[in-house]
Amino acid sequence: MEGSWTFLNNGSGYDIFLAWKSTQRNNKKNMVRVRFAPSPTGHLHVGALRTALFNWLFARHHRGTFVLRIEDTDVARSSEEMSRSILEALNWVGLDWDEGPIYQSQRFEIYRQAARSLVDRGLAYYCFCTPEEIEARRQATQARGEHWKYDRHCLELTDEEKQELREKGVPAAIRFLVPEGVTEFDDLVHGHIAVDHKNLEDFVLLRGDGFPTYHLSVVVDDIDTRITHVIRGDDHISNTPKQILLYRALAAPVPQFAHLPLILGPDRKKLSKRHGDTSVLNFRDKGYLPLAFFNFMAQLSWSPGNEEKIYSVEEMVREFSLERISKGSPVFDLSKLEWLNSRLINEMPLTELIGQLRPWLEREGLWSEELMTERREWFERLVDLTRSRSRTLVDLCGMIAPFIADRFSYDPEAVRKHLQNGELDRVLPLLEDDFRKLENFSAPEIERTLRERAEKEGIKAAVLIHALRVLTLGRAVSPGLFDVLELMGREKTLARMERLSEVREMIQT
RNA sequence: GCCCCUGUCGUCUAGCCCGGCCUAGGACAUCGCCCUUUCAAGGCGGCAACACGGGUUCGAAUCCCGUCGGGGGCGCCA
Numbered sequence A: 001m002e003g004s005w006t007f008l009n010n011g012s013g014y015d016i017f018l019a020w021k022s023t024q025r026n027n028k029k030n031m032v033r034v035r036f037a038p039s040p041t042g043h044l045h046v047g048a049l050r051t052a053l054f055n056w057l058f059a060r061h062h063r064g065t066f067v068l069r070i071e072d073t074d075v076a077r078s079s080e081e082m083s084r085s086i087l088e089a090l091n092w093v094g095l096d097w098d099e100g101p102i103y104q105s106q107r108f109e110i111y112r113q114a115a116r117s118l119v120d121r122g123l124a125y126y127c128f129c130t131p132e133e134i135e136a137r138r139q140a141t142q143a144r145g146e147h148w149k150y151d152r153h154c155l156e157l158t159d160e161e162k163q164e165l166r167e168k169g170v171p172a173a174i175r176f177l178v179p180e181g182v183t184e185f186d187d188l189v190h191g192h193i194a195v196d197h198k199n200l201e202d203f204v205l206l207r208g209d210g211f212p213t214y215h216l217s218v219v220v221d222d223i224d225t226r227i228t229h230v231i232r233g234d235d236h237i238s239n240t241p242k243q244i245l246l247y248r249a250l251a252a253p254v255p256q257f258a259h260l261p262l263i264l265g266p267d268r269k270k271l272s273k274r275h276g277d278t279s280v281l282n283f284r285d286k287g288y289l290p291l292a293f294f295n296f297m298a299q300l301s302w303s304p305g306n307e308e309k310i311y312s313v314e315e316m317v318r319e320f321s322l323e324r325i326s327k328g329s330p331v332f333d334l335s336k337l338e339w340l341n342s343r344l345i346n347e348m349p350l351t352e353l354i355g356q357l358r359p360w361l362e363r364e365g366l367w368s369e370e371l372m373t374e375r376r377e378w379f380e381r382l383v384d385l386t387r388s389r390s391r392t393l394v395d396l397c398g399m400i401a402p403f404i405a406d407r408f409s410y411d412p413e414a415v416r417k418h419l420q421n422g423e424l425d426r427v428l429p430l431l432e433d434d435f436r437k438l439e440n441f442s443a444p445e446i447e448r449t450l451r452e453r454a455e456k457e458g459i460k461a462a463v464l465i466h467a468l469r470v471l472t473l474g475r476a477v478s479p480g481l482f483d484v485l486e487l488m489g490r491e492k493t494l495a496r497m498e499r500l501s502e503v504r505e506m507i508q509t
Numbered sequence B: 001g002c003c004c005c006u007g008u009c010g011u012c013u014a015g016c017c018c019g020g021c022c023u024a025g026g027a028c029a030u031c032g033c034c035c036u037u038u039c040a041a042g043g044c045g046g047c048a049a050c051a052c053g054g055g056u057u058c059g060a061a062u063c064c065c066g067u068c069g070g071g072g073g074c075g076c077c078a
Helices: A046-061 A079-094 A108-120 A131-143 A160-168 A214-224 A236-249 A280-286 A290-298 A311-319 A337-348 A352-363 A376-389 A392-406 A412-419 A425-438 A445-457 A460-471 A481-488 A491-498 A501-509
Strands: A003-007 A018-022 A035-036 A063-072 A097-101 A123-125 A173-176 A181-186 A191-196 A203-206 A229-231 A256-260
Touching: A035 A046, A046 A063, A046 A079, A046 A173, A046 A229, A046 A256, A046 A290, A046 A311, A063 A079, A079 A097, A079 A280, A079 A290, A097 A352, A108 A123, A108 A173, A108 A203, A123 A501, A173 A236, A181 A236, A181 A256, A191 A236, A203 A214, A214 A236, A229 A236, A236 A256, A236 A501, A280 A290, A290 A311, A290 A337, A352 A376, A352 A392, A376 A392, A376 A481, A392 A481, A412 A460, A412 A501, A425 A445, A425 A460, A425 A491, A425 A501, A445 A460, A445 A481, A460 A481, A460 A491, A460 A501, A481 A491
Parallel strands: A035 A063, A063 A097, A229 A256
Antiparallel strands: A003 A018, A123 A173, A173 A203, A181 A191
């Protein structure tokens, strides 16, 4: 999107430091504007993704604007690689943004200006206390059994004292001067919330090194981008009063807030890496479909009603509403995702499935153009036949592999169970001959032949069926064997039948 | 420690705002049966919850109070 940042600085106390001039300028006043603001200190994790998802859904539902902002003010812990990874994850899920990404690291001067203007107006003050000094005073206070809160030591400093400290080279942070009173707001999820300012200390806006803290940069950016609804995790509820105070100090309209319940691990603790790989891209790599993942994530804390089905993205956009978000924290339990995924694999149009599967086959070296041309019909039958046994694209890929390539492994358990019967050494060669003589190597013919041979040799058809399955696929699980053999083709089938003793030996050692 | 949020089957949730239709509904998981050459898929069925205690009321999952449990925040991290 076209636009430009203009720095509006008249040198005196002013409130908005930047104005976003763009083609969106003449939008309606009540247009919804939301943002997702991840910190690039790691891969995008599922908790953050859900926040992004709800913001996106809300924006799309209201035909509003979704802004992406990268909160990389912590230069030491942020990396460009993680920023890229986050965009990649959003992309995979299908979340697109209308503005941004805006990088906070490119806006440091703006935050400094904002902080200084607050000092100029007596709403904030310089603090020369070092972390060590504060820590010492805190411990002393707590040793007396009293509650610690920053003691405003630097609020009373005279100009001479400040000058002296500056000359000594003591770095100055800027603290917000929290006024007395109570801050109240109506959270769109939790309802009315009130916090007495005596529970708030004079928090730092600008660090001694000139870098902004989270509260400052968030509020300044949200003001500049004219965010109307701040939708974020529950863990920010306690921070909200501070930020509202900042909005007021900067004479900006306060947006609406909606705090989403935090996602918990199975142990009911805040979901984190300890609970396994919670990175969004991990789910892509495990073979989950974006839509299944989307459904699963969106329905943690949100319910579109009571119809149980897989929703298309469009349907979710239509149904989405903050009012239907529940307040309790959900537990992250993958079993529903697996079910969603397998159902989608089963129900989605075949062509679409093949499109999703293609990158996986390519990676395994199983892809060739002829699967889309002369072997297309065969390939579609194959995918259609195997899909109901696959919960993920990884499964599907593994299922299909033996039909395309010759390298596949034999499940030792399956070999032991189905290839030990001594009768096989005698009957299998006969069956091979039968197969060779078949005019059409088709499922019905194969079945008829096999059953006849079994009866003639006084052996159960099931014995042959199971043995053939293991010999041709290496495993005891597959679609109906006769379809399998037809799709595999006579050549591969016969070649693999001849490996009986070879396979047995392979398992012995 | 202080402050804030939260509490319906194992899990996700519907119902709660606007008390009775709730002997609390659905889905996932689980168990059983059917189908069957294996495993799935599918069909049918079972088990399973209003955290607890007081009120208010003819009547409470729904309203009020308290208790307990769970989570989060209190950084010159975001």
